[in-house]
Amino acid sequence: MGNLKKLELAVGAFVALGLAAFFMLAMKVSDITDLGKNQGYQVTARFENIGALKVRAPVTLGGVRIGRVAAIQLDPRSYEAVVTLAIEPQYDRLPTDSSASILTAGLLGEQYVGLEPGGMDETLKNGSSLKLTQSALVLEKLIGRMLTNAVSATPPPAKTP
Amino acid sequence: MLDGLRRLGQATLRWLNRLGHATLFLLGLLRALGALSRRPGLIVRQLYALGVLSLPIIAMSGLFVGMVLGLQGYANLVDFGATSTLGTVVALSLVRELGPVLAALLYAARAGSALTAEIGLMKATEQLACMQMMAVDPFARVFAPRFVAGFLAMPLLAGIFTAIGILGGYFVAVQQLGVDSGAFWSQMQAVVGLVDDVLYGVVIKSVAFGWVANWIAVFEGYDAMPTSEGISLATTRTVVNTALVVLALDFVLTALFFGV
Secondary structure: HHHHHHHHHHHHHHHHHHHHHHHHHHHHHHHHHOOOHHHEEEEEEEEOOOOOOOOOOEEEEEEEEEEEEEEEOOOOOOOOOEEEEEOOOOOOOEOOOOOOEEEEEOOOOOOEEEEEEOOOEEOOOOOOOEEEOOOOOHHHHHHHHHHHHHHHHHHHOOOOO | OOOHHHHHHHHHHHHHHHHHHHHHHHHHHHOOOHHHHOHHHHHHHHHHHHHHHHHHHHHHHHHHHHHHHHHHHHHHHHOOOOOOHHHHHHHHHHHHHHHHHHHHHHHOOOOHHHHHHHHHHHHHHHHHHHHHOOOOOOHHHHHHHHHHHHHHHHHHHHHHHHHHHHHHHHHHHHOOOOOOOOOOHHHHHHOOOOHHHHHHHHHOOOOHHHHHHHHHHHHHHHHHOHHHHHHHHHHHHHHHHHHHHHHHHHHHHHHHHHHO
């Protein structure tokens, strides 16, 4: 009987260890606060070009993450990208004239939405939209523009007789 | 030419025959669950043999795999000055792939082979036939408890492997190589999702692997030729087939959950 008790004890410890491992994976490795991401409020912003922005990309203000990109759609009429930002509920005092721009973390990093607070007294609510937006910087276009500038700036090579 | 074709047909039919046998066997296992629920002590005993005794190899392997990931990730990321994302690299590779897959492979080698050998020997020494003579259903008494215990043990082992691996990566990265501890955990938390990565990665994969690994192990034992050579063959087949099926299934699940 004592043997069986020891065996049951070992199995109990094993199961507890396994559950503890999953608890750690849930609490420490993944961010369990993600589950409550629907509690915040959602605002939309329209961009001409979102670059490589992805759903779940961070939304930051002053470098602090205050939400995530919840959805990205294309407006079939205006051909603009409509980005839905889910903002956490404690950041409920953002002015309505805040601006959103799509930025890149580092030179090759992922893209995220950066907000700049405006000065209005009214605050953003669920469903409101951001009017001032700045599209993503597309590296190819930038390089293309630089090249055309460089070509037009250099004088034609002088012909040597 | 015709001879080769015939042999191909023969092999295919034999394979299908075994697959059918294995499916019928699985149905028998599921039917025995009702009888098993009245004797949960049988499962506890097998949980000890399959789960607790697999812990040392799972824990050690997880630790070393995590430490290797930490070292390799650091060596590659340091060139880009991106060592702060090391936590993400270690955690994502373990949670999505290495944790469930390596735990399943180790489980097949450590516990699956033992299951096959045990049941095969029971068959060779006619213990199973004796049980049937005494109107004891070997499905309810022998096969189902082992299958259920292994099925329960697999996700727990995969979770332990993953958690210890991440701690091993933390040890190497933060304690040895001087990556910032705060960046290590916060970057990891920012990227690893509870549903997207932990549930679809470790949990669902290890449940699927536990199902096939134990099904194969118990069936190969049941199907073994009752000779010493047959048991050795069956044990080999368990490890080889489990490895193949787990890796192939892993590809399917990855394409399903993480593919674009």
